[in-house]
Amino acid sequence: MHWADYTAKILQERGGSQVSASGITPSGEFHIGHLREILSAEMIHRACIDAGMESDYVFIVDSMDPLRRVYDFLSPSYEQFIGHPLAYIPAPDDNGNPGKGEVSYAEHFLNPFLQALEKIGVKPRVVMNHETYESGAFARGIDTAIMNRDEIRNLIEGISGRELGENWFPYNPIGPDGSLDGVRVTGYEKPFVSWVDSNGLEGRSDIRKAEGKLPWRIDWAARWIIHGITCEPAGKDHGSAGGSFDTGIPICKLLGGNPPDKIVYEWIQLKGMGPMSSSTGLTVGPMEALSLVPPEILRYVIARSKINRHIEFDTGPSLFHIADEYERLVASPLEEEEGMSKRQAVSLATQSGALRLSQVVRGSDPLDSFAGVSFRHLSMLAQIKSLDQDVWRSLERSGHIEGEPSPQLMERLARMRSWIDGPHFPDESKIEIRVELPIEEKKGLDSKSVNFLSDLSGRLAKCDWDEDSIVKSIKNSCESSEITNRDGFKLIYWVLIGKSSGPKASSLIYEIGRINVLGLLE
RNA sequence: GGGCCUGUAGCUUAGUCAGGUAGAGCGCCGGGCUUUUAACCCGGUGGCCGGGGGUUCGAAUCCCCUCAGGCCCGCCA
Numbered sequence: 001m002h003w004a005d006y007t008a009k010i011l012q013e014r015g016g017s018q019v020s021a022s023g024i025t026p027s028g029e030f031h032i033g034h035l036r037e038i039l040s041a042e043m044i045h046r047a048c049i050d051a052g053m054e055s056d057y058v059f060i061v062d063s064m065d066p067l068r069r070v071y072d073f074l075s076p077s078y079e080q081f082i083g084h085p086l087a088y089i090p091a092p093d094d095n096g097n098p099g100k101g102e103v104s105y106a107e108h109f110l111n112p113f114l115q116a117l118e119k120i121g122v123k124p125r126v127v128m129n130h131e132t133y134e135s136g137a138f139a140r141g142i143d144t145a146i147m148n149r150d151e152i153r154n155l156i157e158g159i160s161g162r163e164l165g166e167n168w169f170p171y172n173p174i175g176p177d178g179s180l181d182g183v184r185v186t187g188y189e190k191p192f193v194s195w196v197d198s199n200g201l202e203g204r205s206d207i208r209k210a211e212g213k214l215p216w217r218i219d220w221a222a223r224w225i226i227h228g229i230t231c232e233p234a235g236k237d238h239g240s241a242g243g244s245f246d247t248g249i250p251i252c253k254l255l256g257g258n259p260p261d262k263i264v265y266e267w268i269q270l271k272g273m274g275p276m277s278s279s280t281g282l283t284v285g286p287m288e289a290l291s292l293v294p295p296e297i298l299r300y301v302i303a304r305s306k307i308n309r310h311i312e313f314d315t316g317p318s319l320f321h322i323a324d325e326y327e328r329l330v331a332s333p334l335e336e337e338e339g340m341s342k343r344q345a346v347s348l349a350t351q352s353g354a355l356r357l358s359q360v361v362r363g364s365d366p367l368d369s370f371a372g373v374s375f376r377h378l379s380m381l382a383q384i385k386s387l388d389q390d391v392w393r394s395l396e397r398s399g400h401i402e403g404e405p406s407p408q409l410m411e412r413l414a415r416m417r418s419w420i421d422g423p424h425f426p427d428e429s430k431i432e433i434r435v436e437l438p439i440e441e442k443k444g445l446d447s448k449s450v451n452f453l454s455d456l457s458g459r460l461a462k463c464d465w466d467e468d469s470i471v472k473s474i475k476n477s478c479e480s481s482e483i484t485n486r487d488g489f490k491l492i493y494w495v496l497i498g499k500s501s502g503p504k505a506s507s508l509i510y511e512i513g514r515i516n517v518l519g520l521l522e
Numbered sequence: 523g524g525g526c527c528u529g530u531a532g533c534u535u536a537g538u539c540a541g542g543u544a545g546a547g548c549g550c551c552g553g554g555c556u557u558u559u560a561a562c563c564c565g566g567u568g569g570c571c572g573g574g575g576g577u578u579c580g581a582a583u584c585c586c587c588u589c590a591g592g593c594c595c596g597c598c599a
Contacts (some may be wrong), residue, residue: 024599037599065577068597160595161524216597235599241525243595266527267599269592308527321534325547344545349534377561425539429560471557485558504559 001354
């Protein structure tokens with residue numbers, strides 16, 4: 001059974017309608033890892049619906065979280081905003097300087113991410129957490145937390161092993177400068193928390209307004225109640241012993257709620273691609289990934305892995321692998337059969353679950369997303385055929401398509417071209433035409449091979465420049481120099497691209513052009 | 523110091539929660555497709571399930587120990 005279906009089954013036992021949730025702090029550019037936070041919850045939400053339950057999916061944006069430090073992509077002038085909620089500070093412009101404030105910092109990073117989510121079929125109810133504070137919905141939780149501050153302190157200290165300072169208070173007011181830092185609480189008289197800031201300025205915050213916030217561990221527990229959340233998978237950082245999940249559950253109960261079960265997902269690692277990794281600061285954004293692969297395959301990256309396993313993501317070879325695996329499964333899914341072993345049955349259910357949950361539109365047939373050509377094959381054609389029409393003609397001849405290409409396929413070729421032209425395309429998949437042959441390699445040729453190549457050179461110099469004539473020349477050369485077709489083609493690939501196999505030789509030669517080919521055959 | 527995940531064929535892995543003779547894909551090798559695309563079709567090769575011990579009629583699966591890799595524990599998905 002797929003993990004999302006399994007979780008849905010557990011939730012069914014809990015009963016009632018379900019609310020799955022994700023939460024992300026928009027402190028900077030969103031990346032591919034955030035997709036796992038989103039999709040872990042969204043897929044469980046879909047599985048609940050598929051299992052016949054009422055279900056809602058909420059994406060809570062932690063817009064009330066403060067700016068922690070001046071990140072590399074920000075100018076030093078952001079120093080003044082440290083400690084301010086992300087919803088209340090201006091977005092950076094292209095140079096990292098604070099903008100005019102038409103768009104908040106939180107929205108600036110959130111908006112492109114939401115667009116990417118739409119493309120992969122995720123339609124969350126978006127909740128800006130600062131608006132929940134502004135609405136007063138947190139007031140009840142804040143009041144209860146303050147009234148039970150000692151118990152909450154004991155819970156956090158006991159479970160996390162963290163010692164909370166003497167001035168710790170389960171509510172952080174915003175000071176007169178707009179920052180959450182350096183404000184000390186001096187008293188509470190519902191609904192006002194009074195405080196003094198680091199300069200000795202005194203004031204008070206109304207807990208019914210966004211004039212302060214709960215510390216993370218309490219905030220999380222309180223929002224479970226506010227939104228009726230029954231399921232919120234969290235990253236492994238929240239999942240370790242004594243982490244915020246372990247404190248959140250009892251705190252939520254203390255506040256009078258029924259907390260969700262602990263579900264932890266593993267992280268996505270960025271791997272390989274030489275210099276492309278965290279060290280260069282280059283990460284892969286969801287939009288960027290979508291410019292390379294279709295949305296259902298991006299979903300499949302998450303759906304195919306068990307929730308508690310690392311995903312090693314790279315935009316190179318593994319993307320090929322996953323994309324072709326997806327195509328293969330769609331084309332020939334496992335079928336239910338008499339006398340299937342338990343294993344096969346489990347694997348069938350998991351696989352079909354993964355395919356089902358990978359669809360952009362819930363409930364649509366995976367076959368609708370099927371392009372009928374492997375990524376590997378398409379990448380090759382795209383590299384040797386500069387015109388789309390030539391790619392379609394080739395695919396028609398090879399029997400991949402009949403007549404006009406499908407819209408899915410056309411989109412796929414467009415994406416393939418941008419992948420090939422971009423920095424993420426794997427070297428091992430690149431077809432690189434040689435400029436000249438190294439002398440040592442020339443010396444290693446036996447006389448038969450030399451004969452073949454010079455014979456071929458003579459024929460190619462004269463023949464019509466179309467694929468049929470080129471193929472004929474190759475076959476004739478093989479015959480007259482008494483080598484097998486197989487060896488002949490191997491030699492050609494070796495001369496042209498330095499490998500023993502490659503894309504259809506005639507197409508390759510045709511695309512390289514007569515002059516260049518003859519130059520290499522010299 | 524506390525905790526999590528992982529270790530199964532050359533590679534990626536399923537199977538571990540509910541113990542019952544190790545499955546798959548890729549790769550590789552061979553064959554076919556009478557113009558041999560890295561396409562497509564068919565067949566084959568390949569694993570003392572990290573190591574040791576225990577429980578059991580029976581262990582990849584449960585328990586204990588151990589080795590190796592990755593990760594989390596202010597904020598971070």
